[in-house]
Amino acid sequence: MIIVQKYGGSSVATSDKMKAVASRVAEAAKKADVVVVVSAMGDTTDELISLAKQLNPMPDGREMDKLLATGEQASSALMALALHALGKGAVSLTGGQAGIITEKAPGKARIRKIDARRIKQELDSGKVVVVAGFQGITDNVSSADITTLGRGGSDTTAVALAAALSAKSCEIYTDVDGVFTADPRVERNARKLDTITYEEMLELAGQGARVMHSRAVEVGELYGVEILVANSTKNAPGTLIKKEDSNMEIRNPVRGIAHDTDIARLTVMGVPDRPGIAYQIFHSLSEANISVDVIVQNVSDAGITDLSFTVNNADLDKCKQRLSPVIKTIGARDLISDCTVAKISIVGSGIRSHPGYADRMFGALAEEDINIVSITTSEIRITCLIDKEKIKQAIRTLHKAFELEKV
């Protein structure tokens, strides 16, 4: 029986924290073969990025991957040493040594395949295998290039290894207790969920819940790996991310509220209402790797319309730069931005089969005199754009309206 455990950077930030994690791993290794995936210690990655930018403001992707991969390589070796100190056999492997073969896409390489022979061989010899997260290699020869998997990469490493090894479980240890019905720092009645579906988790992650990165969840869904998210410093059950099952039908159809205040709303004013215009606008943004959400286009008035959407605050300047020539090309009047808005969403796979949830959401917000700027929906999510100043009030109102304190 194999289990995969992943510990994030804050869980291994100091030698004392690393020793504490090693104890947990050694305990787990009494009952199963354990593969541990570790992130770089604390702020190591940020420090390396800062050092690189001192030397080169536009650092090359391949060299950055090689540089950043050292963080996880070091923490994996240190974790193996901490396990040895507890008398537990352990061996650390880089992404390449662990057989994680990726595309040649610096900074965001996707895993092509995993050749798990070396991991299996080390497990068979009774060792804990510590794998450097977030990284891979472009081929199975020593001259191949080192790659990194991008944001959430160590989570992805863990889930992909769990799939390749047919592991019994994949446990992501972090500094929160699991997935909550809402941010517990805002809504004190927020309840930890025992289970959540992949789909729901993806919607929550996409809408601002920062527990786990979408990509790892997608890999989990694709290969049917159940993912446990739990606190690395507690012995508490956490939240299990899994596929929908029949038991889930009798629970609250709304599972959680996500919010994101770190957004800006852009409006392209006076857009000629012709085919291909939206493509020109959004293609220029996707080329720059800018994610866009809550797109709303007004009804055309005399062949002229306004087009609004939201982006992450960090992308706002890049977005304006990108759009300024496009605005001219398409003959739009102006581009304006607004940083006073926030997104709030209700998510739950029950929303699909229960009509009327949108009504209830809008009604609850209206009762609190919270104006809705825009609305978007997916099958299992309803998202409203509201005044950023009213976001906490909105979270508490909706938590109550959908009785999320109840199972």
Next chain:
Amino acid sequence: MIIVQKYGGSSVATSDKMKAVASRVAEAAKKADVVVVVSAMGDTTDELISLAKQLNPMPDGREMDKLLATGEQASSALMALALHALGKGAVSLTGGQAGIITEKAPGKARIRKIDARRIKQELDSGKVVVVAGFQGITDNVSSADITTLGRGGSDTTAVALAAALSAKSCEIYTDVDGVFTADPRVERNARKLDTITYEEMLELAGQGARVMHSRAVEVGELYGVEILVANSTKNAPGTLIKKEDSNMEIRNPVRGIAHDTDIARLTVMGVPDRPGIAYQIFHSLSEANISVDVIVQNVSDAGITDLSFTVNNADLDKCKQRLSPVIKTIGARDLISDCTVAKISIVGSGIRSHPGYADRMFGALAEEDINIVSITTSEIRITCLIDKEKIKQAIRTLHKAFELEKV
């Protein structure tokens, strides 16, 4: 035309120093294909060792190698980024990517072979190749283990690459101007040597001159690679380490004075004078990787003798631990240690063919009333053990006696 340049940790300790080195490299790259070997930045290696020891006082060699190799991996990527910032194409390679295949001997792996195909391919595409020093890999597959080459490892990487690439020159840049006739901090008339033979350099290095590690010089001698040692912050010619040539015959037969105050003298008292006793003593030390020098055995008196030798101060405690059971086994009386001695040596390939140098050395020391505790010699070196307090006086006396200020 290929040249190999190596920059040590102090030369790349900060981003500013790294930029300065990048400028030198870019300048050299205008005239030749350049392979740069870099050490880890500043104290990185010591910091990683300290972190490891916090987790495990007796860290496993394989994991240490994997941990320490990150230092050079990071500095090589950063150097490539610094070169890019100057508009110079560059690619960094780990030891493994550079094709440096070693034994499986953690912490002190010797290079088995170098598969330079990737380096040549990158050079052919017009790039500077930055190789992480001090490291290799046990095989040419990505699952192979990372190894380190031990002390002086980056120098060895540079010389071995120069040999494998049939480079025109191998330049070791450091924080001194080259090899001197004596330590210039002690003897202000000390003169930088323009050339020195491999053999002389090995004797100087073995006797305390810290400019270059013996191992890299041995590799240079074996493959006939001429090694230039020069200052990384100056445009000065440095010292060229090469094989003896006819011009060297007309120079001063003594080339330099080495000294080492960081030693301890051990005496095994009352040793039964039987075959195999010396083997038992020195075998126990070589097993513990302790280097021994200046071995002197007194004339036997009634089948009992005393045996003296020197070790590095850092090895003194380990040495005593190792010898304490041996003393009992062989029936010796006692083991005493003395930390008040120092070694001083004159080195020069001319010593071999010029008798009388020992006389001159002993006479010069006697004139200054410096007592000689022990003497050892090689073909091209004479070493005396003297009172540590008189070491500076001895250096100055011998420098004058052998007219080392003259070419």
